[in-house]
Amino acid sequence: MKRPKKETLVHVEPLEVSSKAVLFDQITDWLRSNGTNLLYGGAILVAGLILIxxxxxxxxxxxxxxxxxxxxxxxxxxxxxxxxxxxxxxxxxxxxxxxxxxxxxxxxxxxxxxxxxxxxxxxxxxxxxxxxxIPAYESFTKNTLLIAEGKLTEALYGSKQLQQSLNPYESSLSVANSLRIIGLYHALGDSAAEKEEIARLLEANKGVDAPKALRALLAETRIGSTNLESYLNARLAS
Known part of the structure; x- marks a missing residue:
């Protein structure tokens, strides 16, 4: 199995959330600033803790x-x-x-x-x-801890179960969880499943009725000199 490229861990500024009403907005801002790390780097380990x-x-x-x-x-x-x-x-x-x-x-x-x-x-x-x-956040965080323990297959199963319980791409949590699933498939070397999940996410972003949380993250998250949408399209074509 091809080993995924090792990423350099970075210090991520923690979020302090005073109410559930502003939680999604702050998560969105954090994801826009840390998209690369959320997908394949160390920050995927801590996103759940930041959320809560x-x-x-x-x-x-x-x-x-x-x-x-x-x-x-x-x-x-x-x-x-x-x-x-x-x-x-x-x-x-x-x-x-x-x-x-x-x-x-x-x-x-x-x-x-x-x-x-x-x-x-x-x-x-x-x-x-x-x-x-807050069961959805509890589930997301439990999957985070599984990743931290190196139990990627279990984390993938839990993340897929969580995704089935959420409205697809309607919230920052759902988008973050989808990106986590993509990252886990990548880490486990399952390129076909990774591309299938990417295609599903990009398809949901088409048309005027695309979920706002998804559209904002794909357009505004930077991956080097491009945005997340272009980056995922390139991975899909690779």
Whole structure:
């Protein structure tokens, strides 16, 4: 089996989402900025965690200093300036800080290739999803963790099951999941299935009734000097 080209992991700025109402818009913006990495690089491992970073800051008596220090502490950790053990106490000093930073910590550890260390924080994010009863995002995130563990066949099966439960290409989540399926087929060396999924996605983008989320992502996501639609057309023809 032909091994997929190894991609360089990059630091991806985390999203902080304060309400479900703005979630899709922020996901769309993130996808437009990180299309290449979502398809074939390290960011495919963390998209699910980024999707569910939903938090509203709450002041707690005696914790004001940690709230003020937490953003800078996380940035030092994410940039590689400080090890996690050095900032752990600040980032996890209260339940609300733990809820906010657990997905971001998992994101950063996954990008650094530390999947085992990321697992407890990924599980915390999944527990949040379960409590908030967001099954589609929970499923997307579980598939993310399967990818992080190298279980690509299981992740592909889960992603296909999720896609069947969504309105095709009507939301950024559905489009992101379709791109993930394409990336997984590519990583598994199944060129025929990859092209079939690409063709299905491009066909859905034809005509005036094409879903807005799909049309925007294909037109505005940049892959080098071209957009995602042209890139996928080139892969389909290869």
């Amino acid at each position: 970073t939903q938090w509203t800051a709450r002041s707690e008596k005696g914790q004001i200093a940690d709230y003020m220090q937490a953003p800078a502490a996380y940035e030092r950790f994410a940039s590689g300036e400080a090890p996690f053990d050095e900032v752990r106490k600040t980032l996890l000093s209260s339940p609300s800080l733990e809820q906010k930073y657990s997905p971001l910590i998992a994101q950063t550890l996954l990008l650094k290739g530390q999947g085992q260390e990321a697992a407890p924080f990924s599980n915390q994010a999944l527990n949040t999803l379960t409590r908030e009863q």
